[in-house]
Amino acid sequence: MISNNYFSDNQDLKDHFDSITNWKEIVDAYEDNFEDFTAYQKTGKEELAYAPGNYEDAIEYYRQTLEAAGDISGTEISQVAKVMDEVGLKYSDGKVTFPKEMIQVIDKIKSAGLLPYGIHRHYGGLGLPSVVQSMLSEAVSRADGALAITLGCMNLAETVERFGTEEMIHEYVPKMAAGELCGAMALTEPNYGSDLPNLQTKAIKDANGVWRITGTKRFITHACGFDSMPSIILTLARTGSTTSGARGLSFFIVHSKDVHVASIEKKMGLHCSPTCEVVFENSPGILIGEEGKGLVKYSMAMMNQARLNIAAQAMGIASAAYFEGKKYAEERIQFGKPIAEIPAVKKMLDRMEREVAGMRCILYEASRSVDLYRWKEERGKMKGISEKEIRKDEDFKKWEKLASLFTPLSKYYITELANTVAYDALQIHGGSGYTEDYDVARIYRDVRITNIYEGTTQLQTVACIGGIVSGMSETGAFRAYVNEEMNGFSASSDLKELWKKLESVVSEFTEIETSKLRDELAFEVVESTARFHVSLLLERSIGRVKVERREARRALTEAYLLDSFAILASNLTKIQGKKRTLVGV
CATH class of the missing domain: 1.20.120 (Four Helix Bundle (Hemerythrin (Met), subunit A))
Known part of the structure; x- marks a missing residue:
């Protein structure tokens, strides 16, 4: 893989940061008149110490974060991606072992303070708008798509932040920000993939009022946790009758120590991302939100964010494909000149460049739409404003509606085009691309899942x-x-x-x-x-x-x-x- 800073060496990404993005509207939406800065001045709360106090500070904070993420992605993660892929995961008796290189690089990310990029600063996270989160995810995914998923799972606190009680939030979210807990989403079952309204995993209250969950979930990323870090598994289970459909489903937090990881999938790509089959046997669960709204409200909200995350992952993998293909074409000499100068190859590179640029536009516009409504909801909740009152805001309704369209639109578009770009990158490499000697083979394998999972x-x-x-x-x-x-x-x-x-x-x-x-x-x-x-x-x-x-x-x-x-x-x-x-x- 190319060794460089994956933020500063990407001119199109820098164009978006330096000039294309309307930072005033993003900063206004996220920082909300710099409330966190004001709160820090009054309380000295350590979590808010880096909260910006003006537009210039906010933009510089976002830039420094992306520079740091770009550096560790391009000079650390990318350089061990091939080894991690070759070593892969080992499974034995419910335990998953990760490559030591992966553990080491996650430790470096944690030491650099970059791990909690998707968690609000009130709970120990970096406090970044969705646009910046997508930029960061792109840089990490360019280095290695599997490791990007791991970081995404460690930031899987949004559902708890948005819908959990204050007790739940303070119990789990700061631990995820500190790298003490991983996260997992347990929706899919062996016989029910996208047909979630008919899933069969049951949740029943015992004599002590504790919810007990029984059933099997499949394709559950990081249900095993990561290394010594356990997971909280956000689990969809049936609390109503078997014929109650979507309205009979509720959402729970289940600890990974209370389930059995029966196996992990042997996959075509993403060899360091554990895809688990999980057995729940009277596993204790903690109800999130209201009973019966697990699918129609909480899971759908979680999946929308997950779809945006996968779009960013595919964006990063497509960037890797383009840059690796371009580098090879400029270095490979045939007929006395670099193959990048051959019209047929140049045509491919030009198409890859414009498709990648287009993908980046729609990704950041979807992220913008999320920024322009979501933080009104989150900050409103912090201030004690009811959800009903927040939803009366016309601007909120406008951008929520647009985000509901732009999120699946960007997920479909970016993941499909990412596959096309990876295909072309491998083609440019010729026969060499079909071997595992070049990173493009792994890129080609890894990208294929992106237009399948989190909704085909x-x-x-x-x-x-x-x-x-x-x-x-x-x-x-x-x-x-x-x-x-x-x-x-x-x-x-x-x-x-x-x-x-x-x-x-x-x-x-x-x-x-x-x-x-x-x-x-x-x-x-x-x-x-x-x-x-x-x-x-x-x-x-x-x-x-x-x-x-x-x-x-x-x-x-x-x-x-x-x-x-x-x-x-x-x-x-x-x-x-x-x-x-x-x-x-």
């Missing part, structure tokens, strides 16, 4: 389509968002024409009366929406980057728009053709 692309399509159709109505949230964004810069005639093309795609789709055909063609609508959205974001970014970067940005955007026109035209033709066929039948 097909499930993301289901999650997106309703929000697109309603969002494109005359008073829809997405239409209002597009109009507002396009009025904020000089949108090109090409972008306006692409918008009309998307309107035609959605209009043709909404005229379909049969649900079967609508389901069949939903992906074409979702893909068209994603391509337009990325096109908009790329064009918006041209005027934001530094002057010396604008022409290159403009050329990249124009090439992306051309590809998007072809894709939307194709999707429109498919929808119209299917409709004609149906009428003919």
Whole structure:
């Protein structure tokens, strides 16, 4: 792997940090008039010591954090990724053993103070907005996707922070921030993957009023904890009858010492990420929130954040694929010149570059949408404001609705394109890429899961389509968002024409009366929406980057728009053709 600082050596990522991101709105949303700084001045609470007191300090704090994460990712993690992958995990009698290199590098991350990046500073975390968290996750995932998952699990405190009691929060979240507890999500069962409303794991109160959980969960990442660090397993279990569906499910905290890890999966990739089968036998559980809302409220909230995390992971792996492919192409000499100069290879590299740039745009826009609503909820809770009152805020409702669309949209788009970029990177390496001598083989294996777990692309399509159709109505949230964004810069005639093309795609789709055909063609609508959205974001970014970067940005955007026109035209033709066929039948 390339050894460098994975923040400062990535010019497109730096462009987003230095100029594309509107830091004022992010800082306003997250820091909330610098309340943590004010609280530190009054109380001297140690956890708030690094809270910024103005915009300049906030941006510099985020930058320093990313510089530190980029350095440890590119000079430490990336340099042992191959060894960790080759050694892998060992399982024996319920115990999982991790490579010593992985343990050592996690210790270095912990010593550098970077481990609790996703935890609020009130509980001992770094206190970073979602945009910064995504940037950090990208840098770590570029170094090693498996280790990035481990860090993500150690930051799996959001559900407890948002929905737990004060007692739960203070019992578990500071321990996760200190690296004393890992986290795991236990939703899937052997016979129920995405069909969560029908899962069978049961939770019954015993004579002492303690919830006891019985059942088996599969594909549970880090249910075994990490090294000597135990996990708290956020578990979905049935408290209602077997026929009560989603409303009969509740959410629990279960300690890893109270379950048995029956096995770990032997996987194609991510060899250092333990994917466990877990057996619950009257395991004690602590109820989170209200009984019966485990799936409809708590699990869905947790999965939305997890989907954004996987999008960031795929983003990082795609970055690794692009940079490793580019490096190889510039060094590999054939026919008397680097293969990067051969038109067919250059065409691939150019496409990879613009796709990676587009993926980054949609990732950070989804993260922005989360930042612009989530912290109102979290800080409101700290202030004792009821959820009902918070949800009356029009700005909150707007961005929550957009985040509900942008999160699955970015998860689908980034993970699918990351697979394409990794495919091209391996192709550029030729036969050498098919061997384990080059890191691109591991990259290719690791990225393949990203468009499967935390909801396949097909499930993301289901999650997106309703929000697109309603969002494109005359008073829809997405239409209002597009109009507002396009009025904020000089949108090109090409972008306006692409918008009309998307309107035609959605209009043709909404005229379909049969649900079967609508389901069949939903992906074409979702893909068209994603391509337009990325096109908009790329064009918006041209005027934001530094002057010396604008022409290159403009050329990249124009090439992306051309590809998007072809894709939307194709999707429109498919929808119209299917409709004609149906009428003919």
